[in-house]
Every structure is written in structure tokens, then in C-alpha cells.
Amino acid sequence: MYYTRSMIVCLTLHALHAVCEHDNGDIIDLTYTFDENTLFFPGHEGFVQEILHRGTYGPLWFESNRIETGEHTGTHMDAPAHLREGQLRIEAVPASHLVGPGVKVDISSKASMDPDAQVEINDIMAWEEENGRIPDGAIVMMFSGWGKFYPNRTAYFGSDRNDSYTDENDVSLLNFPGFSTPAAEWLVENRNIVGVGVDTSSLDFGQSTNFSSHVVFFEQNIFGLENVANLDKMPTTGSTIYALPMKIKDGSGAPVRIIAIVNDDVINGVSATASNYFLTFIAFFIVFVYKILF
Structure with a gap:
């Protein structure tokens, strides 16, 4: 009995040590809340929420709503089919492409002086001179500071118009940064990336x-993320x-929930954070068994 108890204690300590060895990392929400203030590209549709029921329903509290929104409203993903015939629609974007190393290219300094600033090759x-080669499978974010x-x-x-982005001469009315x-x-010719995003x-x-x-x-077939929030909080790399x-x-785009986890190593498709949650579960399970047996 002594050795059994010692073995369980050792296993518990080992599991907890493994959890503590890894930093779960900070979680940064890169998504704007969908509400009456949600922005949309001129000519597209906004977000509407209708409360169907919010109150008691017999002995229960019950809430249910109906929502209406365009695919390209608020923080959203552009599927490649959005502007390219025959390319991937939203449901066909590989799940493996939805997770990747975060790369933030900061052009906020020049954007503060020029609203039409762009991410250029230089x-x-x-970025690569300071941080190394952009990793394979990366999602490259442009940070212009436009989220403010x-x-x-x-x-x-x-422009304050929401019906059209061009004037009568088909000249754009808009000014904001981009790629x-x-x-x-x-x-696309030199790096193996899966997605790009912008805070515009x-x-x-x-x-x-x-x-x-x-x-x-x-x-x-590289997807796009638009109206990305809180890029000022996301690190340049890591x-x-x-x-x-x-x-x-058959969607050309969709609302998207985006988060960035700092110091979250993904190895063979497995997140270190997810692994830590599993190890935590194992540790508590061992403690549970210990209490039953002893």
C-alpha cells in the first residue's frame, strides 16, 4: 500500500510539474463585438439583432434572438472565392489553415502620416531582418493603427457614406491602409503563408x-481577415x-472569431495550451483516484 500511494503521489507531481513547465500564454481577442455599431464596407449589409424572447418561460429563464448580417460585415474572413472564380469557398478552407504562426508587420508610423500607406516589400x-524568415503556414497581419x-x-x-465606395466618376471615396x-x-511567390489580415x-x-x-x-487560395481588432496588443512574433x-x-466569407495566443507552440498540429489543459485534467484525475483509494 505504501508503494502504491507513493507512486500516485509521484504521478500527480509529475503531471503538475509538466503543466507548470509550459506557459499557457496570454490570449488576445482580435475580434470586434457584433452589435448596432458594427462597421461594414460601403454597399454591403450591416448587422441586425432581433430579440425574440428574453424573460421567463414557465419555470425557466429563456433567451433567443434572430440575427441578420452580410458575410463581409464586422470582423470577418474573406474566402478566396470572394473575388476569384473557382477558388475555395468558406466551408472548403482547410481547417489546418485556420491555425498558424502570427506575423505582425507594423506600418503604423507611416500610416499615421499617410492614410493611403501600404505594406510594401521593404x-x-x-520584418525578416529583425525576426527571421516568415514561417511556413503563417498568417500575416498588417498593423496600421487603424483600430483606434x-x-x-x-x-x-x-468617408461617411455606407451606400457606395466610389463617386460618380468611379474614383474611390475611401482612405485607409492595406497591402x-x-x-x-x-x-505568394516567396513564402508559404495561409492567410493575411488587416486592421482596416x-x-x-x-x-x-x-x-x-x-x-x-x-x-x-490564401484567405483574408478584415476588421481585425486589437492588433496593437499582438506581438510582432511569437x-x-x-x-x-x-x-x-458556398459562402464567399463569414463572421470569424480570431484570437492570438502568445508563446503557444503548435507542434504537429497540437497546441501546447491544449496539451496543458489535458495534463491538468490528468493531474486532477489522479488526485481524485488517490482520494478514493486512500
Whole structure:
């Protein structure tokens, strides 16, 4: 009996030690709340929530709502099919692409002086000089600092119109940062990334009317994340991004919940954080068995 008890104690301590050896990391929510203030690209649809019931229902408390929203409203994922015929629709984006190393390219300094600033090839080169090669399977985020304007439509878009993004001469009314087409081409030709994201409403900068950066990414089935929140809190490197869209059949996009976990190593598709939760469960299970037996 003595050796059995000692063995269980040792197993418990070992499991708890394994949990403590790994930092679960900080979890950063990169998603805006969907509500009456949710922004959407001019010409698209906003978010509407209708309360169907909120109160007692017999002996129970019961809440139920109906929502209506466009696919490309608020924080959302663009499927490659959004602007490229024959490419992946939202339900076909591989689940393995929804988790990847987070890369943040910071152009906030030049964006503060130029609302039409773009991520250029030299910005990517500078990132790699300081942080090393962009890892395979990465999700590359542009940080422009534009989140400080959300949800003020005029400041965020550079226009207060929500019906159209161009004037009568088809000139864009919008001003905000995005990825330049040469930078998009360089990324798809030289690095093995699965997704890109921006803290603005479009992968292309506001003055674009042909959305060429979208097209470059989508031709390679690289998805886009738009209206990404809290990128000021995400580190330049050392995080894992989880971007989980609503799985809509034949969808061109979908609302998405995005989080970044700092110092969350993903090895062979298994998150260190998830492994730690499992180890914690094992430790408590051993303690439970110990109490029953002794």
C-alpha cells in the first residue's frame, strides 16, 4: 500500500510539474463585438439583432434572438472565392489553415502620416531582418493603427457614406491602409503563408478600385481577415493565431472569431495550451483516484 500511494503521489507531481513547465500564454481577442455599431464596407449589409424572447418561460429563464448580417460585415474572413472564380469557398478552407504562426508587420508610423500607406516589400524585408524568415503556414497581419478609429465610420473609412465606395466618376471615396500589390505578389511567390489580415476594412488600401491585392492572394487560395481588432496588443512574433469562421456552405466569407495566443507552440498540429489543459485534467484525475483509494 505504501508503494502504491507513493507512486500516485509521484504521478500527480509529475503531471503538475509538466503543466507548470509550459506557459499557457496570454490570449488576445482580435475580434470586434457584433452589435448596432458594427462597421461594414460601403454597399454591403450591416448587422441586425432581433430579440425574440428574453424573460421567463414557465419555470425557466429563456433567451433567443434572430440575427441578420452580410458575410463581409464586422470582423470577418474573406474566402478566396470572394473575388476569384473557382477558388475555395468558406466551408472548403482547410481547417489546418485556420491555425498558424502570427506575423505582425507594423506600418503604423507611416500610416499615421499617410492614410493611403501600404505594406510594401521593404516592410516585409525589414520584418525578416529583425525576426527571421516568415514561417511556413503563417498568417500575416498588417498593423496600421487603424483600430483606434473603429467604430467611427468617417474616420475609419475616410468617408461617411455606407451606400457606395466610389463617386460618380468611379474614383474611390475611401482612405485607409492595406497591402500593396507588389507586396502581395512577393509573399505568394516567396513564402508559404495561409492567410493575411488587416486592421482596416479591406486587404487593399482604400483608394483601390480593382482590389488587385485581394486577387493575388485569392489566386493562391490564401484567405483574408478584415476588421481585425486589437492588433496593437499582438506581438510582432511569437504568437499563434486561431481564426475560426462560421462554416457557411458556398459562402464567399463569414463572421470569424480570431484570437492570438502568445508563446503557444503548435507542434504537429497540437497546441501546447491544449496539451496543458489535458495534463491538468490528468493531474486532477489522479488526485481524485488517490482520494478514493486512500
